[in-house]
Amino acid sequence: MIEKIQSIWNASYGELFPIDERLIRRNLLECEAPVDWVQADGCLALLRRPKPLWPELDQNTCWIAAFAGDAAALAAVIDQARAQGYKKLSFGADPFHLWPGVPKEYSELIRLLEDHGFEMGGEAFDLSADLGQIALPSVDLPSGYRIAMLDEPSQLLDFLSTEFPGRWHYDTANRLKQETYGLVLLWRGDRVVGFSHIFDETSADLGGSVFWRAAMGRHWGGLGPIGIGKSERGKGLGMALLIGALRVLQSHGARQCVIDWTDLANFYGKLGFKPWRTYLRAWKAL
Numbered sequence: 001m002i003e004k005i006q007s008i009w010n011a012s013y014g015e016l017f018p019i020d021e022r023l024i025r026r027n028l029l030e031c032e033a034p035v036d037w038v039q040a041d042g043c044l045a046l047l048r049r050p051k052p053l054w055p056e057l058d059q060n061t062c063w064i065a066a067f068a069g070d071a072a073a074l075a076a077v078i079d080q081a082r083a084q085g086y087k088k089l090s091f092g093a094d095p096f097h098l099w100p101g102v103p104k105e106y107s108e109l110i111r112l113l114e115d116h117g118f119e120m121g122g123e124a125f126d127l128s129a130d131l132g133q134i135a136l137p138s139v140d141l142p143s144g145y146r147i148a149m150l151d152e153p154s155q156l157l158d159f160l161s162t163e164f165p166g167r168w169h170y171d172t173a174n175r176l177k178q179e180t181y182g183l184v185l186l187w188r189g190d191r192v193v194g195f196s197h198i199f200d201e202t203s204a205d206l207g208g209s210v211f212w213r214a215a216m217g218r219h220w221g222g223l224g225p226i227g228i229g230k231s232e233r234g235k236g237l238g239m240a241l242l243i244g245a246l247r248v249l250q251s252h253g254a255r256q257c258v259i260d261w262t263d264l265a266n267f268y269g270k271l272g273f274k275p276w277r278t279y280l281r282a283w284k285a286l
Helices: 002-013 021-029 071-083 107-115 153-163 167-176 237-251 265-269
Strands: 035-037 044-048 061-068 088-091 119-130 145-149 183-188 191-200 220-228 256-262 274-285
Touching: 002 021, 002 044, 002 061, 021 061, 044 071, 061 071, 071 088, 071 107, 107 119, 107 274, 119 265, 145 237, 153 167, 153 191, 167 191, 167 220, 183 237, 191 237, 220 237, 237 265, 256 265, 265 274
Parallel strands: 061 088, 220 256
Antiparallel strands: 035 044, 044 061, 088 274, 119 256, 119 274, 145 183, 183 191, 191 220
16 A cells, blocks of 8 residues: 555655655554545545544544545545545645645646635645755843753643643654654743754654655755743744754754744744745535
8 A cells, every 4th residue: 555655646746745655654554543545546535534632623524634636536535524424524734644735836636626615725834944054143042041952751741731732732742752852942940931843864753844855855854843832922932942943953964944834934934934835725514
């Protein structure tokens, strides 16, 4: 199955989104929400059913996790989702997602989805910059604050359960089962008040920022998610943490860096990040 998925996917999307066995295993076949193969000759149509992975995850929604096919294949996916009793079918943005939506580069895919009743929503971006060409500004943190790598996992998970329950808490807990590497934190005294994931060529896990690392060139790196606790926002600490995390990536030799699945292009653009891939939300009521 791995070879079949890889072959069909890369024939359709491999230039911009080259998939490999590691990503197929991680996000489609060997995760806590594996996909179902919808039978469609010569096509790739993978449907992901909801699992109670985090409390806010809608159990009435299922997702098209991967698709490369024709109108008949898409109709088969819709029919299967409807037959299983789901109320909504989304394209991408699923747990263990490959894409956060439909890439705008594939206009024929967007047209096919619209012809089958899918609605299109707002944009999300993967942003990119060459860290070798960025002169990161200095950061002066207020007294009592510091940026440091993860020390004790429980402190981070307690922070996330309060400030970012749901996907970010779940994804972080999953990563911590493999490694404590790559978690850059903002501390106020002995409390975690902000966090960031970074990924580079030595990471044991993959994040959304580096799923498409084969298209990023040598010395790739990635960042995200990143977040600051509610009570600490509006103080410039998010930018300070971002700069601190990018400095760590620079020190690890990363050059081409991607920040994935964000609508904050202007914020990251202050440091030279520009849109690399653009996605549209897509969903259909069943």
